[in-house]
Amino acid sequence: MGKNLAGKSAFIVAVLVIFCFGIVGIPHGGLTQSIKDRIHLGLDLKGGTHLVLEVHVAEAVASATDRDVARLEADLQKAGVTGATVGKTDPSRPQTIIVSGIPAAKLSDARGVLQGSDYGNYDVVTTADGNSTLTMKLGAVRDLETRTLDTSIETIRERIDKLGVSEPVIQKYGLGENQILVELPGVDDPARVEEIIQSTAKLSIHAVTGGPYETDQSALAANNGIIPPDSMLVHGTGSAGAPDQIWLLKRVSEVEGTDFRDAQPGQDQNGRPNIRFNLTTEAGNRFYNYTQAHTASSATPGSMAIVLDNKVREVAGIQSAIRDSGEITGAFTQQQANDLSLMLRTGALPASISYLETRTVGPSLGAASIHQGIVAAIAGMLAVMIFMLIYYRGAGINADLALILNLVILLGFMGYTGSTLTLPGIAGVILTIGMGVDSNVLIFERIREELRAGKTAAAAVQQGFAHAWVTIIDTHVTTIVSAMILFLFGSGPVRGFAITLAFGLFANLFTAVLVSRVIFDAILQKKERGAALSI
The missing domain is CATH 1.20.1640.10 (Multidrug efflux transporter AcrB transmembrane domain)
Structure with a gap:
């Protein structure tokens, strides 16, 4: 013993x-x-910041169907279905795509595209006149909303970790309300952290189809009082120090935040802060095709708008084809350039967020x-x-x-x-x-x-x-x-x-x-x- x-x-x-x-x-x-x-x-015990955020998951659904609209147009063209109109006519139903104007002789070809495996997430209903309605399945919508919330949590977590906050709490909050709880112990600058989290960093590059206009009324008047379903009006400055103006942009972006592979703060030739970015291979090829087709010397010259947080930050003509790298310039302070590059490196949030509760514990x-x-x-x-x-x-x-x-x-x-x-x-x-x-x-x-x-x-x-x-x-x-x-x-x-x-x-x-x-x-x-x- x-x-x-x-x-x-x-x-x-x-x-x-x-x-x-x-x-x-x-x-x-x-x-x-x-x-x-x-x-x-x-x-x-330590003091800090307590936040409850709400993720607007409907935006992710709308963005997904916007992409599918552009893809469906291209697939119909490849199948020889010309003259059909693809779009979303009801803003309150972002999960629905309408295809109209399909020639009678091409109904079979169009049906083959719509019922293909690429659009398996949609329920397709075709009427006698040949018009088709694609509605994203409820399961697909729920899955997309869940992934949007999970991606938002991971993106916010990575941003907070980059700021060096010790032992943050970032997790789902509430019962199915698409909410996120963020607790940051010992934060001595809650205003900056709030700005980092609040900014969606939803950066995208869109083709400019009209503008600039002084007011919304003048923009409508220039387009016969109707905004095309594949376009949208966006406010912004367009360049450093410029007044607020309005542009008509193509709704589907050429490049968006999730396409960025890296972003670092830098300076332009005049010593002003800017952001230098690199795109993924697939996005770089897509961006190259777009810019090459719309250079100043091409048959269809054009310009593009850099949209950040639903505001036009810069509008520029396309002088030459751009593949996988570029610069974002604007009226940035060095801190803003650092924060924006951080947000782009950690990935764009898939949807915007809003605050439901903010508390500071001393x-x-x-x-x-x-x-x-x-x-x-x-x-x-x-x-x-x-x-x-x-x-x-x-x-x-x-x-x-x-x-x-x-x-x-x-x-x-x-x-x-x-x-x-x-x-x-x-x-x-x-x-x-x-x-x-x-x-x-x-x-x-x-x-x-x-x-x-x-x-x-x-x-x-x-x-x-x-x-x-x-x-x-x-x-x-x-x-x-x-x-x-x-x-x-x-x-x-x-x-x-x-x-x-x-x-x-x-x-x-x-x-x-x-x-x-x-x-x-x-x-x-x-x-x-x-x-x-x-x-």
């Missing part, structure tokens, strides 16, 4: 050393600073929360330890040592995993202490019952742990399952509470059963046979 006891004791000491290292790591700048570097504080509240939480934890732990010493005498020391080791393991786990400690997380620590005491009480009371039944101390300890084990497992498993449910369906601080509670319970199983048993065995080994046990 002595050899077995020594092995268990060595294992417990090794666990203690490992988790102590998890708390402090390699000390630098003092013990307190080392602990702060390992144990990260959440928004409610560091003074965090300091007060930390102080009150630590005071509560220490007071609670001391009260429990004193009670255990008074009520269970010598065995109370056993329980108190197990509680201290339990706390060390929990904090070491948080240090290793980089978990964020929140105010509810501190509540989870306190609850874990209570659960640890509960386990010791179950064991100690069972040992007392065995002693009252006339068994020896060694037999009472063995039977006490054996009989209490099933009850301890039952109480811990049910609570751990509850914590897992909170983690899966909760957000922010609720998850922090669930993490600390769940791992604290695992640690408690280790300390209440193994550590306490080893301490009892060590005490019994030194006692004479038949000696009383202090409990």
